[in-house]
Amino acid sequence: MADLLGSILSSMEKPPSLGDQESRRKAREQAARLKKLQEQEKQQKVEFRKRMEKEVSDFIQDSGQIKKKFQPMNKIERSILHDVVEVAGLTSFSFGEDDECRYVMIFKKEFAPSDEELDSYRRGEEWDPQKAEEKRKLKELAQRQEEAAAQQGPAVVSPASDYKDKYSHLIGKGAAKDAAHMLQANKTYGCVPVANKRDTRSIEEAMNEIRAKKRLRQSGEELPPTS
DSSP: OHHHHHHHHHHSOOOOOHHHHHHHHHHHHHHHHHHHHHHHHHHHHHHHHHHHHHHHHHHHHOTTOSEEEOOOOOHHHHHHHHHHHHHHTOEEEEEOSSTTTOEEEEEOGGGOOOHHHHHHHHTTOOOOHHHHHHHHHHHHHHHHHHHHHHHHOSOOOOOSSOHHHHTHHHHOTTHHHHHOOOOOOOTTTTOOOGGGOSOOOOHHHHHHHHHHHHHHHHHHHHSOOOO
């Protein structure tokens, strides 16, 4: 019986120590604070969405506005605003380099921004439709001029005046003509004078002399030696 009671008591959990009780209390308090923060964050998102829905609704009803720029927002707030704008059937874009400075601009569908306007906002510049139209016209004019120049071919450059007329008071009008002379080709260019040749014989004379020397050498070889 004593052994049975001892085994039952040993199997039962021991009461927590003071240290364990303190750790559990802190864990419960931390979990409660975390839950409260999550509820507050959720409530803030709900309130922010309601505020954005009202601003977007006012923007749609205002016929004098075609676009609206919002103050810089964090990533979560921008995400909520983009969702509200999409539901409302509008167009929205985020601009800005740093995450803390990024902001959202919304546009009505019928006044959607052009690529040039978006590039201007991305560069941090204000969009000026009048300047953009002037820039577009200048670009088209330059393109037409390039096409016209390509069709005409290379331009021929002519001097504004004749140098002879410009300096006629110094050299006279007939100076260039008097100084000019007719150049004639030297027909003997490349020919060696006969006097400069080493051998003045004709080919026939040279061949006859070679044959005579050959016969003389052969006849000398045939004669027997004298005692």
